[in-house]
């Protein structure tokens with residue numbers, strides 16, 4: 001007689017994200033500099049833009065971005081701050 005055995009395995013993952021005192025500088029191939037990479041919400045006030053506009057630029061692939069492990073997009077602050085990208089935009 002066969003016996004059915006059910007094994008349940010529970011796993012948990014804890015991610016610890018620490019704020020750094022100094023921002024991380026990562027190379028941006030688009031502007032060719034080591035730049036600060038921030039979320040659209042963090043970057044927008046630094047350059048006087050609306051975060052919503054930054055998200056639109058990301059969706060249209062007009063701005064370089066990287067994603068954190070949880071899927072949060074980070075934009076290159078140097079690219080966001082370039083004056084040539086500030087045409088026809090909404091400001092806060």
Ligand SMILES: [Zn+2]
Pocket residue numbers: 028029030031032033035064076077078079080
């Ligand atoms: Zn850049």
